[in-house]
Amino acid sequence: MEGTASMNLLRQLHHIDQDVTLAVNSLHCPATDFIWTVFSNKYIWFALYAAVLVFLYWRLGWKRATIVVIACVLTVTACDQLGNVVKAWVERLRPCWDLNMTGRGLHILEDKGNLYGFYSAHAANAMGFAICSWRGFRADRSLPYRKYGWFIIIWALLVGISRVFVGKHFLGDVLAGFAVGIFFGWLFSGIARMLITYWGLSRH
Numbered sequence: 001m002e003g004t005a006s007m008n009l010l011r012q013l014h015h016i017d018q019d020v021t022l023a024v025n026s027l028h029c030p031a032t033d034f035i036w037t038v039f040s041n042k043y044i045w046f047a048l049y050a051a052v053l054v055f056l057y058w059r060l061g062w063k064r065a066t067i068v069v070i071a072c073v074l075t076v077t078a079c080d081q082l083g084n085v086v087k088a089w090v091e092r093l094r095p096c097w098d099l100n101m102t103g104r105g106l107h108i109l110e111d112k113g114n115l116y117g118f119y120s121a122h123a124a125n126a127m128g129f130a131i132c133s134w135r136g137f138r139a140d141r142s143l144p145y146r147k148y149g150w151f152i153i154i155w156a157l158l159v160g161i162s163r164v165f166v167g168k169h170f171l172g173d174v175l176a177g178f179a180v181g182i183f184f185g186w187l188f189s190g191i192a193r194m195l196i197t198y199w200g201l202s203r204h
Contacts, residue, residue, distance in 0.1 A: 017172040018104075021095055024164050024171060025107050032165070037109050039162035042122060048155075052133050059140045064201050068136030071192035075128040078184045083121035083177070092118035096167045108167035120169045123160030123177030124184075130156040131185025132192075139196050156181070 028036070038044060053072075057065040094117035095101040096108050130152040137145040160178055163169040169177075196202050 013172070017170045018095075018098075018101060021164055021170045021172075022101065022104055022106065024161070025095075025167060026105070028107055028165060033107075033109055036162040036165035039158050040110065040122070040166045040168070042125075045126075045159070049129065052129075052152075056133065056136060059137060059143075063199075064139050064196050065136075067192045067195055067201075068133070068139065068189070071136060071188040072129055072132045075132040075181075075184045075188045076125045078188070079124035079128045079177075079181055080121050082180065083119055083124060086119055087114075087116040090118045091116055092170075092173070094168055095170055106167050107165070110166045110168060113168065117169045118173045118176065119180060120160060120163050120173040120177035122163050123156075123169075123174045124181040126156035126159040127153075127178045127181030128185040129181075131182055132189040135186070135189035136192060139193055139202065141202070 053065075053069055056068055059065075060068065093115055094112065095106055096110075096112045097115050098106075102108075134145060134149045134152055137143075137148060156178075160174040163174055164171050
């Protein structure tokens, strides 16, 4: 009985996720379509990643910055590789491969890609990098870096939600990705800050 109830709950949540995803995905026009494809394209943002890393070295010095950069790399790697494992285990079709979603008018802006989409590694990577880099900057205690924090987290949110607009992920995939990114970003940035303090680098 408990197993049946759990399955019914999962089906209900899936149906809700389908409806909400279609509602969000339907909010488009040619101008916004272009914007969402830009945010969804991970290669475009390599320049942003590079710029953030340069500023980390500028603000923190090479020792502290190297620790934070390694933490950022570990964060993105953990988010990405765990995503591959979870996708293969859960086997939840991307909305662009779901006949029910396409039949109900899903708007698709990119190639479909592989079959499974839970959770969104795009969302996890972006949010993980945002959290880890922001907390990493704060190893420089002379500034709170609030403006950077707002900017990079809003950017990560837009990257994640773009995946719904291009038809590659359900909203639930994206929200789960955000949660994973926050977890790993907080974890590895916390370890980095502990190492900076332990090695007496926080005063530099």
